[in-house]
Amino acid sequence: MPCNCFSEGIPTAPANYWISVWPSPIGPTKLSRRQAHGRSSCGTSSWNCCRRKSSTHVIAWQQGEYGEFVIKDPDEVARLWGRRKCKPQMNYDKLSRALRYYYNKRILHKTKGKKFTYKFNFSKLIVANCPPWKVWVPSTPHLLLRPPALRQPALVPVAEWNEPLCRVLYTWATETQPAGERTPGRPPEASGDKENSSFN
DNA sequence: GACGGAACCC
């Protein structure tokens, strides 16, 4: 079934879009490789497909909670994800099952008591997987927390972060919000602890 | 709604 993203007016982005937003040595995605080998049924670039949905904020960062986001429109997010993966039967129940598999990987966890609210486990990833002086949390360049971050690309633990769904959610949360709100929040340790000493 | 097991697909 051909993907009809473009016919529905969803804007596209440059091919290196993800690299610029999430600058890590992630390389091509699984889907991209498949497409490169002619195995995709979508017929469009995976990274260009359904990346944004104009004028609709389907996912939003929870201001004040670092890395926490709320799925404002679960059905729409599931629909976009399903279209991206050429799975028209996708729904929030199935998508949330995929998210729950991230719990064990410590990439994501559920915010208890808040509907459709999850939280990226940025701090755990940084502490557990990489020397802090090598890592910044994913962010758009103009929102990086410290000036030194502007001078070199962020490094992110590849094994943890090259997960397509969580990357897509991160992008949607960032890109579907107004420019002034494009932030996953601030880390609780953001003000002058040892993890940040290398920036000074 | 959220969880997690299990089988399945690519």
Add this chain to the structure above:
DNA sequence: GGGTTCCGTC
């Protein structure tokens, strides 16, 4: 490996 689908349970 990274989901997708289904389902029973809470």
